[in-house]
Amino acid sequence: MLETHSAIQKRLKSKEALIGIVGLGYVGLPLMLRYNAIGYRVLGIDIDESKVAKLNAGKSYIEHISSASIAQACNSGFEATSDFARVADCDALILCVPTPLNKYREPDMSFVIDTTDALKPYLRAGQVVSLESTTYPGTTEEELLPRIEESGLQVGQDIFLVYSPEREDPGNPDFETRTIPKVIGGHTKACLEVGIALYEQAIDRVVPVSSTKAAEMTKLLENIHRAVNIGLVNEMKVVADRMGIDIFEVVDAAATKPFGFTPYYPGPGLGGHCIPIDPFYLTWKAREYGLHTRFIELSGEVNRAMPEYVVGKLVDGLNERSKSVKGSRVLVLGISYKKNVDDMRESPSVEIMELVESMGGIVAYSDPHVETFPKMRQHHFELSSEKLSAENLATFDAVVLATDHERFDYELIRQHSNLLVDSRGKYRLPEDHIIKA
CATH class of the missing domain: 1.10.1040.10 (N-(1-d-carboxylethyl)-l-norvaline Dehydrogenase; domain 2)
Incomplete structure (x- = not known):
């Protein structure tokens, strides 16, 4: 006999349910830790074998998530796997996979579609599937719904489908997964009820909306x-x-x-x-x-023109000192996209580095959160973070403040930079060697 939506609600509310988190990155890992902390059994699923191995060894690969918290989760039942057959064991599946743009700046839905296709053979009655990836209105209905129902399961009766957009803000000490209100839209009323049961245990405030489309548009x-x-x-x-x-x-x-x-x-x-x-x-x-x-x-x-604007200010500053970008040593301060995190996705700092390099500049960077420039899909530099000192700063023709990490010594930077291009407004008083960008 197929499990009804009231039965799965009961399993979720009693914490008997096994929660599956698919995609163990900046969204999936905090969610895993939250469910684990309140007593749920949690299974993490990711195609990256290196991530799975690190997590099972109690190690973190995200700076603001400690290895101690991962180890504690492992000791209390968390397990990571790359085996999608384990999907059948889960009562809830929360999809936290990337939704980037392709080179034409159009949605790349391949991660969502490929993940759903990987889940599909192992879906069963009595499960709830929640998509958290940011996407266009209609994705849940147009891409997930038909794939889930291909096996004969009826969404709203046998299996339940919701959309609940992630709202993580890495590096923000004022909010955590529990305290950020959670918007939820269900494909049917029953789906919404099950979705609420899934999230209300872990999140202080759940905000239901009328449909998955409304939830997608909200994000x-x-x-x-x-x-x-x-x-x-x-x-x-x-x-x-x-x-x-x-x-x-x-x-x-x-x-x-x-x-x-x-x-x-x-x-x-x-x-x-x-x-x-x-x-x-x-x-x-x-x-x-x-x-x-x-x-x-x-x-x-x-917004896309801003890196070029900053580099234009750099060019102007060097010109005033009878120097060209070509051959000049340029230090970029901060290469993560925001302060106090190690997340480099879509970072404008990297575009600034590429623009300087394309003009013949010799680029280096300093970032206390990124020791070595990581391998990225579109960008790569064989560089490691420079240690900031009076002597080292003085060797650069120009310094560009791109990300205003709190761990930077701004007085040291001010005193010993030959030319300082400030794109973050850290230096308010005018000085001859500081250019605001």
Whole structure:
């Protein structure tokens, strides 16, 4: 007899259920730790054998997640595997896989589709499948639903399908998995009820919406809101600079208004897996409906132009000192996409490094969170992080502050840099050797 949705709800609420986390990265690992910490049995599934081996040895490969926490999870029942046949053992399957853009800046759904296809032979009645990957509205219905039902399982009766977008913010000490409200949309009412049972044990506040499409659109709106506002302030930065105005001073002053204004600060471009990518999921899908999302695309153009703007400031600074970029030694400070993390996905710092190198510059970097430049799909430098000292800083013709890690000694950098290009507004007082970018 097939397990009803009330039976699976009971298993989830009583913590008898085995939770399967598919994709053990920046989203999947914190979720695993949370379920493990509150008493669930958790199985981690990933195609990367090296990740599986490290986790089973009690080691972490993400800086802000300690190896001690992984070891503790292993001691209390967590296990990682690359064997998808183990899917059949799980009561819940939470998919946390990448959704990048391809070279045409269109959604690359291969990770979601390939993962769903890998799960498909082992799906059974009485399971709930939740997609957390950021994607365009309609993905859950158009890509997951038909694949899940191919084996004869009926979604909403035999098996349950939900979409619940991830909201991780690595390096932010003010929030953790438990305290960030969780939006959930179900394919049917029964799906939603099971989805709520899955997440309400682990998350302080669950926010149900009417459909998987509404949940998918919610995630996009969150990130598009941020991308558009950053695009606006980046454009304002260029205008303010031309007028001789410090945009950081202006934003700080505007932020004193107690209503109607939210401060966003400019930078060298957008990074991370969400903000630079997610808006294009909606612009791509909107074309199917004959719509052109001009506002969103314009902000994307502005933000993508920022690394070139920073390098332009570098060029100007070197020219004023009778130097060219070609042959100059340039140190980039911070190559992760945001401060205090080791996450380099879509980092504008890497684009700055490539632009400098393409102009003949000799590039180096310093980042206390990234000891060696990692192998990436599109970018690679055979470099290791430079140790910052008065002597070492003085050997570079220019230093570009790209990511404002708290572990940098900013006074040391200020005193011993020959030319300092500041894209983060760390240095407010004007000095001859500091250029604001």
